[in-house]
Amino acid sequence: xxxxxxxxxxxxxxxxxxxxxxFRDEHRRVIYVGKAKNxxxxxxxxxxDLAGLHPRTRSMVTTAASVEWTxxxxxxxxxxxxxxxxxxxxxxxxxxxxxxxxxxxxxxTLNEEFPRVQVMRGAKKKGVRYFGPYGHAWAIRETVDxxxxxxPVRTCSAGVFKNAARTGRPCLLGYIDKxxxxxxxxxxxxxxxxxxxxxxxxxxxxxxxxxRRLEKDMTQAAEEMxxxxxxxxxxxxxxxxxxxxxxxxxxxxxxxxxxxxxxxxELEAALQIFHVRGGRVRGQRGWVTDKVEAVDTxxxxxxxxxQLYGEExxxxxxxxVLVPALxxxxxxxxxxxxxxxxxxxxxxxxxRGDKKDLMATVQRNAQxxxxxxxxxxxxxxxxxxxxxxEIAEALGLDTAPLRIECYDISHLQGDDVVASMxxxxxxxxxxxxxxxxxxxxxxxxxxxxxxxxxxxxxxxxYLQDKERTGEWEQAPSVTDPAAPGAPDxxxxxxxxxxPAGPAPxxxxxxPALPAASPADEIDPREDDGRxxxxxxxxxxxxxxxxxxxxxxxxxxxxxxxxDDIAVCGLxxxxxxxxxxxxxxxxxxxxxxxxxxxxxxVRDEAHRFAITYQRAxxxxxxxxxxxxxxxxxxxxxxQALIKHFGSVKKLRQATIEEIxxxxxxxxRTAESVAVALASAAPAAPAVNTATGEIMxxxxxxxx
Numbered sequence: 193x194x195x196x197x198x199x200x201x202x203x204x205x206x207x208x209x210x211x212x213x214x215f216r217d218e219h220r221r222v223i224y225v226g227k228a229k230n231x232x233x234x235x236x237x238x239x240x241d242l243a244g245l246h247p248r249t250r251s252m253v254t255t256a257a258s259v260e261w262t263x264x265x266x267x268x269x270x271x272x273x274x275x276x277x278x279x280x281x282x283x284x285x286x287x288x289x290x291x292x293x294x295x296x297x298x299x300x301t302l303n304e305e306f307p308r309v310q311v312m313r314g315a316k317k318k319g320v321r322y323f324g325p326y327g328h329a330w331a332i333r334e335t336v337d338x339x340x341x342x343x344p345v346r347t348c349s350a351g352v353f354k355n356a357a358r359t360g361r362p363c364l365l366g367y368i369d370k371x372x373x374x375x376x377x378x379x380x381x382x383x384x385x386x387x388x389x390x391x392x393x394x395x396x397x398x399x400x401x402x403x404r405r406l407e408k409d410m411t412q413a414a415e416e417m418x419x420x421x422x423x424x425x426x427x428x429x430x431x432x433x434x435x436x437x438x439x440x441x442x443x444x445x446x447x448x449x450x451x452x453x454x455x456x457x458e459l460e461a462a463l464q465i466f467h468v469r470g471g472r473v474r475g476q477r478g479w480v481t482d483k484v485e486a487v488d489t490x491x492x493x494x495x496x497x498x499q500l501y502g503e504e505x506x507x508x509x510x511x512x513v514l515v516p517a518l519x520x521x522x523x524x525x526x527x528x529x530x531x532x533x534x535x536x537x538x539x540x541x542x543x544r545g546d547k548k549d550l551m552a553t554v555q556r557n558a559q560x561x562x563x564x565x566x567x568x569x570x571x572x573x574x575x576x577x578x579x580x581x582e583i584a585e586a587l588g589l590d591t592a593p594l595r596i597e598c599y600d601i602s603h604l605q606g607d608d609v610v611a612s613m614x615x616x617x618x619x620x621x622x623x624x625x626x627x628x629x630x631x632x633x634x635x636x637x638x639x640x641x642x643x644x645x646x647x648x649x650x651x652x653x654y655l656q657d658k659e660r661t662g663e664w665e666q667a668p669s670v671t672d673p674a675a676p677g678a679p680d681x682x683x684x685x686x687x688x689x690x691p692a693g694p695a696p697x698x699x700x701x702x703p704a705l706p707a708a709s710p711a712d713e714i715d716p717r718e719d720d721g722r723x724x725x726x727x728x729x730x731x732x733x734x735x736x737x738x739x740x741x742x743x744x745x746x747x748x749x750x751x752x753x754x755d756d757i758a759v760c761g762l763x764x765x766x767x768x769x770x771x772x773x774x775x776x777x778x779x780x781x782x783x784x785x786x787x788x789x790x791x792x793v794r795d796e797a798h799r800f801a802i803t804y805q806r807a808x809x810x811x812x813x814x815x816x817x818x819x820x821x822x823x824x825x826x827x828x829x830q831a832l833i834k835h836f837g838s839v840k841k842l843r844q845a846t847i848e849e850i851x852x853x854x855x856x857x858x859r860t861a862e863s864v865a866v867a868l869a870s871a872a873p874a875a876p877a878v879n880t881a882t883g884e885i886m887x888x889x890x891x892x893x894x
Contacts, residue, residue, distance in 0.1 A: 576619030582786030
């Protein structure tokens with residue numbers, strides 16, 4: 193625990209301008225980002241008597257080891273920079289909303305020649321028009337099925353579309369008139385795009401025009417006694433009306449607005465957003481967050497607005513945003529929203545009428561979401577806490593191991609030997625910090641030696657970071673990344689060393705990166721506050737294996753002078769926990785939550801290692817002698833195989849015959865001939881049913 197006075201800037205050092213500030217911990221990781229109208233006043237508030245600080249703020253300033261700031265011109269710039277840094281650095285003490293599910297959207301891919309209507313999840317893509325989010329994917333499909341009668345837009349995948357174009361036959365939707373079949377030329381690309389844009393207009397709320405047009409055409413067809421056409425138009429209008437009925441009118445004035453409500457207690461907050469377009473609820477989302485910083489309702493609303501609209505532009509930001517409490521700097525937030533929309537945005541609290549009634553509905557949804565989340569999490573949080581306490585007690589640790597790293601070795605009969613490192617924090621997997629290793633110090637099968645190498649490489653990186661920040665005075669010198677046991681060299685799995693330098697306090701100028709040599713390459717990202725690969729030590733190292741693997745891991749740590757990290761191993765056969773220098777294992781009860789957590793950590797490391805090993809093996813099996821030819825890309829490889837039919841026939845060709853392939857010059861042909869001549873042909877395949885020796889005729893292996 194750090195003393196805030198040890199890194200407190202002098203009063204005159206901090207400017208009184210608008211800006212954004214960052215607190216960093218002892219490992220140079222950014223743990224909190226904030227903005228201020230007046231940096232001097234805001235930052236000084238963190239360095240008052242600890243007894244007067246909010247408990248969460250007190251925890252943050254005692255975890256931090258330095259503070260930095262960046263001056264900006266306006267409060268709007270500060271708001272944007274704060275959002276950018278929170279997204280980039282993922283600070284542990286900032287409020288971060290997380291979706292309670294991955295919401296599906298109805299998407300129209302206007303960035304394609306023939307736009308496609310489909311269900312999409314995840315990050316939004318440029319050039320795609322989105323509608324929603326919806327609560328269920330089936331709701332999107334029902335709506336689309338109704339609308340395809342009127343707007344027969346393509347819904348098929350790229351593979352189905354190309355196959356239909358190749359065969360000249362449309363898919364089933366083309367035959368039943370629910371697709372205009374652009375794949376076979378029934379409509380031109382321009383006509384199909386017009387259909388897609390009409391589809392988007394209807395989904396955006398401009399519904400009356402299309403229904404009135406259909407009803408007018410229906411009446412005209414009936415007057416002309418074209419009764420079949422009139423009946424079809426009647427059914428089309430009915431389909432559009434049913435699609436509209438799926439989202440009831442909630443605001444009579446065809447308002448475009450987002451309504452945000454917050455339900456909170458001392459520890460957590462739940463957020464609900466209703467997206468209203470054309471007076472109808474077009475989508476709904478829910479977020480939950482831990483209140484890891486001292487923040488009130490207005491602060492929660494401001495963080496929600498940043499996360500909700502930080503990546504949006506244009507109409508994705510509505511004309512009106514209704515909130516339960518206004519942000520502290522309402523004018524700056526409103527201006528920021530207006531810049532993202534490109535026109536004025538009204539940010540206010542509804543006071544009366546339909547909007548206030550709808551806000552009450554959104555608030556009830558937020559209260560229910562918070563109650564459901566706390567019900568689900570209570571047992572989970574209790575279970576994880578109990579598991580960590582049981583592990584600490586069984587292994588004789590002073591504190592619960594809040595960060596656990598587990599290592600596993602994987603290979604196939606000594607080939608493609610790899611290792612995995614998985615990380616669990618607070619009993620939960622932190623997949624962004626998983627790492628993979630290739631065993632480079634030796635060849636063959638030796639799990640004990642492999643474990644020693646992996647642990648040594650991982651913690652050498654840790655010591656390098658401590659040495660760079662001045663926390664480790666006499667760290668072992670590791671300057672050759674290609675040496676056995678060193679961190680992975682550039683181009684392989686693993687990081688590269690970072691430049692040394694003290695932790696700064698105060699405004700930070702743009703760093704000048706020193707020149708890198710092949711033996712000492714520098715990663716400019718290593719000292720910018722982002723989560724680094726190996727910078728943070730665990731309280732417990734778990735290895736997959738028994739006493740030999742545990743001894744190897746402990747020996748690797750001892751060789752580096754590290755004695756404050758506990759080590760244990762979990763053997764698969766009897767699920768025994770082994771400790772260094774103990775002849776007898778620790779046997780945890782089968783019903784122990786601690787044992788269950790260790791098993792989950794071990795199994796996750798095993799899964800991650802096997803996945804990597806299989807990928808390496810598959811890549812090796814798919815390799816070809818042509819891969820070793822310098823300057824020969826994938827296109828020319830395929831041209832060679834297509835011209836000769838197989839690698840075997842290409843190996844038999846002369847240099848002159850190889851030069852006949854378009855794009856292959858004499859020098860390349862000579863390189864190909866040398867590579868194929870030096871590569872030993874693979875053993876012939878045998879048909880086990882007939883005993884026939886099969887000729888090599890594939891184009892990928894030899």
